[in-house]
Amino acid sequence: MAPVLKKRAVLGRLSRTGMGARRAFVGATLGGLAGLWLARRAAPWAPARPAVLRALAPAFADPHAMAEVGALYLAAHPAEADAAVLARALCAAGAGFDPSGLVRQIAGDWREQRTVAILGWVFARTEARLCAWMHLEGNAP
């Protein structure tokens, strides 16, 4: 949502004219880019818990287990033990964060064998990262 709001703001300022407008344009652009950067640096999304639960439903009946698997995934991949990093990793996979996007992304992982084994169980990488997100966000009930 954040990038869209910034873009609207940029378009609003461009309606001015002259030097002031150019300054305003440069300022707005830099500000927008900074905003974008900050937004991505922090957390570009807030995955809805129902979407995550739905995406993980084929593998898990119990959200506690998701968080446990997530903890084990992060222990094996400490570089991702940060909500923003994790979000970027998920974001980079490019499927979006709506429920069907996550499900598609998981299906793509299976197709391309992007998998991780945790305690011997084979998970799609996206599943493992969503579990890690559940763990980091303390979303386990």
Next chain:
Amino acid sequence: MIENLAELKSLGTIDADVCLIGGGAAGITIARQLAGSALRVCLVEGGSLKYETESQELFDGQNVGQPIALEGGRLRFLGGTTNHWGGRCAMLDAADFRARDWLPHSGWPLDRAELEPYYARARAVAGFTQEWQSDAQTLALLKVAPPDLNADLIRPYLWHYAPATKDAGVWNWRIAYRKVLEDAPNVRVLLNANFQSFTTDGPGRRVQALAVRSRNGVGATITARRFVLCSGGIENARLLLLGAADRPGAFGNAHDLVGRYFMQHSRGPAGLLVSAERLSRLQEQFNVLLGPDGLEYEVGLTLAPAVQAQQGLLNCSAVLQYQGDPESGVATAQEIWRGLLGGHWPPQMGEKVWRVASDLGAFARSVEQRLASGHSLAADGAQGVPSRSAVILVDLEQAPDPQSRISLADERDALGLRRVRTDWRLGERERRTAAAFMGLIASEFARLGIGRCRLEPWLQDGGPPMGDALGETYHYIGATRMAEDPREGVVDRNGAVHGMDNLFVAGSSVFPTGGHTNPTLTIVALALRLADHLSK
């Protein structure tokens, strides 16, 4: 004619054109093929017509590597190890014969196309009365529509089970061909005729005679134009080594290759498939299935050759072993039935009857399947029982390794011959193959919504050694390997021992690589090919 050396006072010398040493799948196949020809054939078998502990004990030896059931894995009486054969038949893949640049010491000196006509004849020898159809046609006959697997990764694999010989559970060489051996005027079978020694000419290029002896001391000598070792995957190497011990460099061992590259298919659980739903559809796809021709077939999975090449892996296959759902109506009916047969009224009968009644469809299908396959309702096993989980059993090809070898132990057997010593070694490539294969099965089964897989600990980081988790298949391969170059193998493409004029080897010991599938059909195909060569 079949004679028992142990029951004769003395025999003297038998003169033959072809002397076959060993009466298992290879020896019987060659004798049968030469029966009725102009050649005089003498087949010597160390055992008798039935299992005898004293004879079997001669197979004992020393393990210094991965354990091998030297006494239990092989059988020492007419029919050889086929006496505990399960009848599972398949041809090696075309890719198994090729030199694989990622796999040192791979490549046969002949290809699958050259062996095809012999495979066709081997199927008849193994009891099949009809020509095999293509896998796709057979699957259609079995009404199996496999799931939509990515065939570039993994694909269905089909085994054919040989029909049962009368009075036996499966096809049995001894029962099937005993009469042929008895009746053939040009074939003489000597039972209880144990190898003692070879006599060679001066340079050691030609075997002149074979001395045999029964355990009670009756001796005989066989002179022949040609001798063929058909004594099994381990014993073939041992007998060559015993010959070479007296004549270093002879008996194919000029390059110290006899006994090396010893391999075996490893089999064991590699993973567990679980599903929230019953695996009923999968059970109809990947299982041992009864065909309309009355024969059994087994559908499993194999790794696509392209993946093997891309990732530097070995060949392998997997089958599913379903774990019956104890809550199912079928399992409950089994429990009730066994209880009643045992004379006691099962507890909570009302609840159990209700469970059966509420699962009537699956119950009826199971009874139908069990009746068709001859399993009683009381029999153990998950045959026809709906399942929510299955163990994934893998069969692995082994990489040829010169350090994995057969040699001679210092200890001697009851006949005064040095026992065998095995140093069977498994390598990291086998584990890597199983891990990659299981990973693909897990991905594909998850993608198709079939279920989820858990890898066995030996495939996990820091898990136990692979050798602790996998079992033997008794498929002993490679210890007298075939190669055109004497520096690379013990026998040539016809099974003739390099550097010898009239000594041949038949059996799985000549396979340079073993693929993943059961070797018997290939042993028989090569034996038929050798029989043709000997007939020329």
